[in-house]
Amino acid sequence: MSTTQEHPVVHAQPAASREALEPAGSAVPGSLLADIDATGDPAQPGQTDVEIPGDPAALRALPPEDLPALARTLRRRLLEITSRSGGHLGPNLGVVELTIALHREFDSPREAIVFDTGHQAYVHKMLTGRAGLEGLRSAGGVSGYPDRGESEHDVVENSHASGSIAWAHGIDRARRLAGDPATTVAVIGDGALTGGVGLEALNELASDIGTRTVVVLNDNTRSYAPTVGGLARHLQDLRDGTVSAGEDLFTALGLHYIGPIDGHDHAALAPALAQARIAAEDPASSGVVLHVVTRKGAGFERAEADVMDHWHATGPFEIEPPTEAEVYPPADAPAPTTTWTACFGEAVLEAARADGRVVALSAAMVDPVGLTPMQRELPGRVLDVGIAEQLAMDTAAGLAHGGAKPVLALYSTFLNRAFDQLLLDVALHSEDVTVTLDRAGVTGDDGPSHHGIWDLAVTAQVPGASLWAPRDGERLAEALPSALGTGGPSVVRFPKGACPSELPATARIDAGDVLAGDPELPIDVLVVSIGALAHRAVEAARSLREQAGDDGPNVVVLDPVQALPLSSSIVDLAASAGAVVTVEDGVAERGIGAALAVRLAQRATVGTPMPPVRTLGVIQEFIPHAKRDAILAENGLDAAGIEASIRSVLG
Template identity: 50%
Template sequence: MTELSEALADKRTTAVEGADLTTLDGPHAVRALPAGQLAALARDMRAFLIEKVCASGGHLGPNLGMVELTIALHRVFDSPRDPILFDTGHQAYVHKILTGRAAGFDRLRQAGGLSGYPSRAESAHDWSENSHASASLSYADGLAKAHELHGYRDRSVVAVIGDGAMTGGMAWEALNNIGAGERPVVVVLNDNGRSYAPTTGALTHHLDALKQPGERTAVPDRAGANLFTQIGFTYLGPVDGHDTALLEAVLEQARVLRRPVLVHAVTVKGSGFAPAEDDEADCLHAVGTVDAVTGRPAPTSGPPSVSWTGLFGQALLELAGEREDLVAVTASMLRPTGLYPMAVKYPERVFDVGIAEQHAVTSAAGLAMGGFHPVVALYSTFLTRAADQVLMDVALHRLPVTFVLDRAGITGPDGASHHGMWDASLLGIVPGLRLAVPRDGGQLRSLLREATAYEGPTALRFPKGTAEQGPEAVRRAGSVDVLSESGIRDVLLISYGPMAHRCLQAAAQLTQQGIGVTVADPRWAVPIAPELLELAARHRLVVTVEDNSRTGGLGSTVAQTLRDDAVTTPVHNLGLPRAFLTHGPREQLLADAGLTAAQIAYAVLRARAGQPLVHAAATDGSPQ
């Protein structure tokens, strides 16, 4: 038995040979460890993370940088009595291990297994599971106010936020409120100088200045005035985020002050794993299955695949070479959204504004007012953070801004707050906005060209993963691609984007039963093309299929437009349920929503027979 295992066993854990971390049954065991055992615990944590995350995929770099800091947090604060909130949540793996969930890492991010983010269903130690950045400080402000109203005088609230997430405006709204009070909120600023890429902006320069050797101190009365002290916080730091003993001392000091405190911890993203520390791109921020020694992706058989993101990046680069007025904006995701090639060739025309989607959209509006055509590249799930700006700052002014939404629809292992299943519903209500849903890479190229030529707001959405070759159209009616048709005008299947293959397979199954099916791809989903209305009027039934919430989705828009035009053809909409979908493989989640080819065909048969369709249930039991 190792020295660490013996120490754990002495504290009434069930540790076994090799300091088995799966035997940690809660933070009390870590608090009871002698200080001399913490370095060994940190080493075992890193080895465990590298082994498990490289095997399953997940967020590796952020968690390797959080090992000592998370150990110190759980030794000083009494979770869950003292809530510890992890902003974004992708750096909470160590927290999960220390709160008794190490055994679940064999099924990390798999269906029915451990979530890759905090999860209230998993543990009382997880307070929030929203993985959108910059929200933790507002949660902390509200919890501290709740504690005060309950009369809890001896509890603290801790919010751990990275310098990348601190660039979000919501974080500063919360700091403004927290700093104005005297409630015991401890903000731990995990400063590793990165989000996906190196952090940018004036805040970064300020933090860099605070990290200069002459400024290093953890004693309040020696810390000079800075941005945080000016808005009401006691500032402690900078402190080495990999020195557990020093972290404990500083966090204990923050705890006993019983007022707003900001602890500035300086860490290294990917710490302890050379491939992550040396990775200039993103410190192995999020990985698939990779080699646990080299950090390189596992080899795959067959020809290399091309991702939707990569195709978009190349298409945008080509357009940028043709048009000097084309610029690009991203919110701290230069590589993940495909903008990196353009940033390399035309760095002066690509703007990374940090994790600040609202600012990104309105800044793009300003660029458009100034005579440029901005392309705002975001993950679909993050566009929801800037819905007001799309509506009031871009669309109200009829500005030529193109939104490119990666990871639309089901994203898979990242779970509820990362599925891009609401963007089409939100954008469908925006006056004057045109929304395209390409079915393959060729369509993406042509639709991006059309979008950036339009003198008004446009958007394109596409899923995560490989951009497989889509079916060719048998003919085009206006802007609508007809993918297949028979002589019998019975059912019109309207397929949105990459759902085309499923719809064609469903049509083939129905044709074998003597049912005439036309499959149409609108290309431009909003506004509804007149030719699509004409097709619908000539069929006995319309069924729409989309990888978006069917509540208020693209199919709903078709149904309403047909009613408005006095077209009496009945419409049935297939899509994702009005629910927060869990993590799991994309294909499985689509099947759960009734979106396989066989399920689509079955839904058509029921609709033709006048039977109600069977949909996945909404979480609140309301109709779909």
């Protein structure tokens, strides 16, 4: 049961309204970050910034009056670093004071601090010996997420939301078994708390009397977009004061609730965290929830004024406000490049205009997955279910069964979280659900947890699944209506970044689009290209042709267009070739190439052996952050690597 009455609730100020927790004048115009801190307190005449301490012990030694100046230093450093490298600026600007307070109250790494998601951990890194974030998100440099290889202070290398409470509670259970009295902390956003595993963990934590787990709920009212659902409304009521502490959901569950606290107020955070520790150390108490209210992008006007996502993630930028020429580029400026995401956004809006049954779903990422144009024009037909991919997949199954045509738009990496629902709720029941996967394949800067290299392997195991991996934007525009018109689960995958130029077919055969070579002649090597690597495969084939001349091998590059299920035509064509090379932006030992190799092996005999097969893809390992092209080249997926593989199979 809750022990709220035994441990008085700490309030920084009366919880009367959202505005009461948002000091006026807090945003910094332009780059004037050195002149003001996030609470709106101007720097005093002669006041100097405080250098970033080298470790948490040095941070704890600072007098409280130095903390506002330290916060200014951290914000300015965040701007300087991300202006060069890009990164998750908005979330980190919002947790400066909170992270300072966490490391002053808790003794990391002895007392584990688990950040959920890890994109809010830049300040944590800066306060634990990585003040310069050297090489942020570049090969060999500091990761954009916690990384155990960098520091003992980094506990979970996470960027998938909602798991921190379960992690922290598990660590706490293990330490109690070992007789270790340390407190464990989970830092979770209100957006991540919409995820099922976060709510499951709260439910379990509430029943564990004697746990020393503190949940710091970093409530900034957003994930990418404003947080949705009943819990979001409840947190709003707590911020507004229409629901009082003790009448809150957390207390009703049996947790010890403290808050809401102004997360940009050093003087409020320190006693609140101390009170959370006292409550956590009470052997008669269950878990503690400290409700902290922050502002995403706090302290930088351009981030705070950005209503879309408060600079959640940014590429390199100019710290000074853009000039008029930058805002309104000259007429002769090159046209902006169309991205895969934008191309999908146009295609799904066209499909929705053409068919009133089309409904799009997002797991808290309406804008990043390209659904904003459809949401603006047809708001009633775009559903955001929060950070809950399992819920999204089952909702899509229900929509399909009810007669709608759902399109579930995800990042590829997040499909993994809903595999059970795809397999046993959608596929088992043959529901007509279309799943689109942005950021498929190697993504680059965000590292192991964001590479979308598993979706081909996952989809290939799903009975009845259809899959399209378009090679260019024109093919993506064709793939979506094809998927919507196909029964059962359908998947359309495409990579991150700019669409390549159109790659027209030189011929069309039953097995798909021929992109190079002559399918009417005996085929020495059949290159089966899946998705956006087609340009590289064609370049490899042309390079071989140019070097060998007319007497060289006939290398046919084929895009099957619909990659799954494997058609008998493509298996027949592959069986007739002298050798087969498959190319895909996924795990080499699984996926389309592996499936084709199995089909060829199953029909081979002693008298008619299967041709030699090379399945090109990425290595089955967790790939660290680096540029996409560099990772592809390292895995033999650039034109030179594909050409080398073709030569090797020719002997």
